[in-house]
Amino acid sequence: MLDLILQALYxxxxxxxxxxxxxxxxxxxxxxxxxxxLAHGEFVLLAAYMAHTVxxxxxxxxxxxxPVALVLVxxxxxxxxxxxxxxxxxxxxxxxxxxxGVGIILTNAVLLIWSADVRSTSSAWMQDAFVxxxxxxxxxxxxxxxxxxxxxxxxxxxxxxxWYGRAxxxxxxxxxxxxxxxxxxxxxxxxxxxxxxxxAAFAGVAIFSYGVIQPAFGHVLTVKAFIIxxxxxxxSIPGVLVGALLLGVAEALTVTLASSALQELAxxxxxxxxxxxxxxxxxxxxxxxx
Amino acid sequence: MDCNCIIRSKLGLAALAxxxxxxxxxxxxxxxxxxxxxxxxxxxxxxGMNEGISVAVEVFNKTNGKHTIKVITADDESAPAKxxxxxxxxxxxxxxxxxxxxxxxxIGPASDAxxxxxxxxxxxxxxxxxxxxxxxxxxxxxxxxxxxxxxxVGLLDDMKVKSASVIYSTKEATADLAKDVQKELAAKGMTVxxxxxxxxxxxxxxxxxxxxLQDKSEVILMAGYENDYVGILRAAKVLKPDVKAMIGVWSLxxxxxxxxxxxxxxxxxxxxxxxxxAEFKTAxxxxxxxxxxxxxxKEPDYLGQFGYVQSMILFEAIARAADKGTLKxxxxxxxxxxTDRETLIGRVQFNDKGDNVNFVHRMGQHQNxxxxxxxxxxxxxxxxxxxxxxx
Amino acid sequence: xxxxxxxxxxxxxxxxxxPLLLGSNNYxxxxxxxxxxxxxxxLAWALLGNLxxxxxxxxxAFFGVGAYVSALxxxxxxxxxxxxMLLGGAGxxxxxxxxxxxxxxKGPYFALAILAYAHIFKIIATEWSSVTGGxxxxxxxxxFPELMGFDFSGKxxxxxxxxxxxxxxxxxxxxxxxxxxxxxxxxxxxxxxATRVVGVNSTLLKAxxxxxxxxxxxxxxxxxxxxxxFLEPDYAFSGLxxxxxxxxxxxGGYRTIVGPLxxxxxxxxxxxxxxxxxxxxxHQLILGALLVAMIIFSPGGLIPLLRKGxxxxxxxx
Numbered sequence: 001m002l003d004l005i006l007q008a009l010y011x012x013x014x015x016x017x018x019x020x021x022x023x024x025x026x027x028x029x030x031x032x033x034x035x036x037x038l039a040h041g042e043f044v045l046l047a048a049y050m051a052h053t054v055x056x057x058x059x060x061x062x063x064x065x066x067p068v069a070l071v072l073v074x075x076x077x078x079x080x081x082x083x084x085x086x087x088x089x090x091x092x093x094x095x096x097x098x099x100x101g102v103g104i105i106l107t108n109a110v111l112l113i114w115s116a117d118v119r120s121t122s123s124a125w126m127q128d129a130f131v132x133x134x135x136x137x138x139x140x141x142x143x144x145x146x147x148x149x150x151x152x153x154x155x156x157x158x159x160x161x162x163w164y165g166r167a168x169x170x171x172x173x174x175x176x177x178x179x180x181x182x183x184x185x186x187x188x189x190x191x192x193x194x195x196x197x198x199x200a201a202f203a204g205v206a207i208f209s210y211g212v213i214q215p216a217f218g219h220v221l222t223v224k225a226f227i228i229x230x231x232x233x234x235x236s237i238p239g240v241l242v243g244a245l246l247l248g249v250a251e252a253l254t255v256t257l258a259s260s261a262l263q264e265l266a267x268x269x270x271x272x273x274x275x276x277x278x279x280x281x282x283x284x285x286x287x288x289x290x
Numbered sequence: 291m292d293c294n295c296i297i298r299s300k301l302g303l304a305a306l307a308x309x310x311x312x313x314x315x316x317x318x319x320x321x322x323x324x325x326x327x328x329x330x331x332x333x334x335x336x337x338g339m340n341e342g343i344s345v346a347v348e349v350f351n352k353t354n355g356k357h358t359i360k361v362i363t364a365d366d367e368s369a370p371a372k373x374x375x376x377x378x379x380x381x382x383x384x385x386x387x388x389x390x391x392x393x394x395x396x397i398g399p400a401s402d403a404x405x406x407x408x409x410x411x412x413x414x415x416x417x418x419x420x421x422x423x424x425x426x427x428x429x430x431x432x433x434x435x436x437x438x439x440x441x442x443v444g445l446l447d448d449m450k451v452k453s454a455s456v457i458y459s460t461k462e463a464t465a466d467l468a469k470d471v472q473k474e475l476a477a478k479g480m481t482v483x484x485x486x487x488x489x490x491x492x493x494x495x496x497x498x499x500x501x502x503l504q505d506k507s508e509v510i511l512m513a514g515y516e517n518d519y520v521g522i523l524r525a526a527k528v529l530k531p532d533v534k535a536m537i538g539v540w541s542l543x544x545x546x547x548x549x550x551x552x553x554x555x556x557x558x559x560x561x562x563x564x565x566x567x568a569e570f571k572t573a574x575x576x577x578x579x580x581x582x583x584x585x586x587x588k589e590p591d592y593l594g595q596f597g598y599v600q601s602m603i604l605f606e607a608i609a610r611a612a613d614k615g616t617l618k619x620x621x622x623x624x625x626x627x628x629t630d631r632e633t634l635i636g637r638v639q640f641n642d643k644g645d646n647v648n649f650v651h652r653m654g655q656h657q658n659x660x661x662x663x664x665x666x667x668x669x670x671x672x673x674x675x676x677x678x679x680x681x
Numbered sequence: 682x683x684x685x686x687x688x689x690x691x692x693x694x695x696x697x698x699x700p701l702l703l704g705s706n707n708y709x710x711x712x713x714x715x716x717x718x719x720x721x722x723x724l725a726w727a728l729l730g731n732l733x734x735x736x737x738x739x740x741x742a743f744f745g746v747g748a749y750v751s752a753l754x755x756x757x758x759x760x761x762x763x764x765x766m767l768l769g770g771a772g773x774x775x776x777x778x779x780x781x782x783x784x785x786x787k788g789p790y791f792a793l794a795i796l797a798y799a800h801i802f803k804i805i806a807t808e809w810s811s812v813t814g815g816x817x818x819x820x821x822x823x824x825f826p827e828l829m830g831f832d833f834s835g836k837x838x839x840x841x842x843x844x845x846x847x848x849x850x851x852x853x854x855x856x857x858x859x860x861x862x863x864x865x866x867x868x869x870x871x872x873x874x875a876t877r878v879v880g881v882n883s884t885l886l887k888a889x890x891x892x893x894x895x896x897x898x899x900x901x902x903x904x905x906x907x908x909x910x911f912l913e914p915d916y917a918f919s920g921l922x923x924x925x926x927x928x929x930x931x932x933g934g935y936r937t938i939v940g941p942l943x944x945x946x947x948x949x950x951x952x953x954x955x956x957x958x959x960x961x962x963x964h965q966l967i968l969g970a971l972l973v974a975m976i977i978f979s980p981g982g983l984i985p986l987l988r989k990g991x992x993x994x995x996x997x998x
């Protein structure tokens with residue numbers, strides 16, 4: 001039993017690391033713009049399909065798809081930002097519907113380009129086992145867990161040290177005050193969208209390397225990312241990591257201790273519980289209630 | 291913007307008028323409707339079946355000599371309401387029968403609609419028992435859950451194992467099959483561990499670990515779809531449970547899996563009609579394979595084979611009814627009910643519920659980048675390599 | 682609040698002309714009924730948005746619960762179909778009770794929290810198989826009955842039922858909008874703080890709107906199950922019941938009453954008859970683009986846009 005629980009915790013932590021990578025971009029944009037980008041999961045999926053193309057057509061390692069994915073996804077991010085900036089009123093709600101529409105466009109574009117077949121890496125290196133004591137995982141899971149932690153560290157450093165990063169934080173905590181301090185909120189918003197695109201590109205390549213992708217998968221990813229953003233609370237990078245780990249571990253433990261059929265239920269229940277009990281998330285500042 | 295809208299509605303009206311008047315065919319051509327999902331969640335399997343249907347048209351028209359079949363395809367978008375609409379649209383275009391359908395939730399309402407319009411409906415896309423229990427006389431199906439169960443259980447009999455763990459998706463077809471298999475294995479006195487999973491799950495390690503440490507079964511049975519198999523096999527490859535075989539059902543022993551996941555497949559079992567590379571012993575089989583390759587430039591898979599068989603049986607029944615002049619008098623249904631024919635999937639005969647009584651699937655095993663049929667023995671093309679797992 | 686002459690003419694046409702002209706074509710009637718189902722959800726969705734100020738991505742929750750309640754009541758308790766449909770709506774209201782805690786949440790949180798409920802309901806419908814039939818679902822759900830010698834289970838009968846249901850919804854919506862509550866709700870839309878100051882209990886009003894919207898969606902879900910005669914969790918709680926109604930409501934104008942209905946009929950028919958032929962797989966892409974374009978160019982929907990165009994022309998003339 002102990003072995004089972006240890007493995008579940010380990011699996012959950014690794015899964016949480018990748019969830020965090022997906023959720024960070026969503027959380028960042030939400031922080032600066034109060035906009036939930038419902039097409040974020042599709043951004044991740046787009047990068048995953050780029051990895052597939054690079055592997056299947058060029059015979060290269062999916063990791064080498066990262067530069068291409070970065071360009072493509074960041075381009076998409078900028079376009080979506082531009083579309084959102086065209087919204088004239090009630091941006092918070094209208095942007096939801098707008099990005100929902102973008103999500104539909106991207107899902108169907110993926111279906112048209114890559115067909116409905118399920119895809120995943122065929123690289124043996126990625127899929128091989130990596131075992132330490134009672135802990136089992138695929139190499140790709142561990143690799144991208146490390147990538148995720150490094151990226152999160154880099155993001156944290158950027159937000160706290162660089163001028164742009166601090167501007168992003170300033171805009172997310174108080175837009176008007178930030179304006180008074182001479183920060184152009186539009187510029188910081190674009191920057192946060194592009195950074196979200198970068199994170200999504202890495203997340204997509206990661207998902208292709210350890211999981212299985214399908215055109216309809218983007219929506220699932222968006223929902224997961226949103227759940228984590230809620231668990232975290234607005235504007236907290238460590239919060240996103242903790243929320244993601246919490247979700248990953250809760251799912252894995254549900255499978256181990258109860259039934260694997262209830263895994264999704266566990267995530268949703270956790271999400272609602274946090275909403276009810278700690279409406280500002282585990283780490284967030286006030287501002288979620290109506 | 292408003293003039294734009296007028297153009298739109300005009301376009302709509304034009305299309306409406308088109309769909310109302312289209313479909314009055316020439317006298318020689320017999321029209322058949324294909325109602326299949328080309329979009330939505332079932333798009334992939336729908337496309338596979340569609341390929342089989344097209345091959346059947348090509349083969350029939352080349353070999354029959356007397357009658358010509360033309361198929362009109364309508365996408366049901368994997369949604370029941372649209373499946374009904376698709377059948378009705380096809381009926382409006384003058385088809386004499388419907389071939390196609392995927393997923394019991396679409397096939398049920400669609401075949402119901404076909405029945406109301408007096409059109410026979412033949413399918414291989416839904417194995418749910420409730421479909422044949424509705425008392426619909428115009429409904430025919432060439433495969434069923436029982437045939438899959440018989441194959442799985444038969445293979446386990448050959449292996450002489452005493453315990454099994456079943457990992458199955460909570461989706462309809464997979465859950466039904468898993469429970470059927472469990473019942474039969476339990477009746478034989480075997481120990482069976484059941485592990486249902488939500489279709490959204492991606493990490494199967496916790497489930498495999500439970501089997502490894504708690505169930506300690508001799509074999510793992512998998513009832514899922516391609517993405518599930520990949521996840522399960524990867525998890526199993528990492529955790530290496532002490533089992534003797536990994537056995538799945540549909541979409542697993544396929545050329546596509548050989549090509550896409552060569553490292554995951556060795557020794558894995560799945561249902562398969564034909565070995566890969568395909569060896570056809572019958573003339574019918576050769577014709578099918580050659581035509582398929584000519585049209586699609588790839589190896590035929592099981593979806594195409596089922597789609598082909600169901601459509602050929604239908605086309606032949608239509609031809610017989612046309613010869614007898616009973617086409618408009620329910621002749622196709624009568625002729626379908628009389629079907630008794632050797633096909634790619636074995637002998638096909640329908641009972642009074644429209645179910646193929648002879649259907650027993652075959653089990654294939656991935657061996658050295660090929661697929662050998664290993665069960666039943668009279669169809670086998672190779673010896674089962676047992677025990678054997680991909681790691 | 683008087684019924685306009687064109688309104689009356691339209692209703693008469695819907696009841697008499699449509700069955701007479703199109704009733705013999707099953708395919709077209711199927712499309713029309715399906716479009717009206719989407720229209721019903723779109724109307725309920727728009728009511729919540731317009732009067733409650735809330736965007737929901739989880740209306741499939743109400744649709745599915747309504748369908749299951751009605752199907753099970755007719756199959757297991759022998760309740761007549763039409764009564765069960767109303768009880769299906771009531772069931773959806775009960776389901777919305779557990780959503781009350783999320784009402785305090787702001788826009789995006791509410792929108793997605795309600796989606797979580799839809800997921801949870803779907804899992805319950807799958808797992809509670811002794812009652813719901815699990816993932817295999819319910820087959821042979823009772824059809825609409827024969828009343829006064831007219832068989833309502835046919836295409837025309839089903840059409841008349843959903844038409845009546847939709848008109849009842851429209852009447853209810855108009856009544857609510859014209860009532861004191863409606864005025865308070867619209868005030869709330871402009872400034873929630875202001876309404877709080879004048880003593881309107883905004884959370885209570887929002888809750889009532891959620892109930893009304895849930896009820897309408899539940900009834901439509903119940904209608905659909907007796908029309909299709911089949912139900913399973915994936916279908917009952919499908920994302921279909923969210924995407925199309927949103928596109929329809931936004932396209933037609935979610936601040937109006939006729940907008941969502943007109944939007945649903947237009948979007949659904951054009952999608953099925955035109956887009957589907959243009960891009961056989963992936964034609965929803967166009968719906969997505971439509972949604973984006975509407976939000977950017979005319980978030981109020983097409984009807985206000987048309988009205989503006991007309992107004993200008995009249996002024997010029």
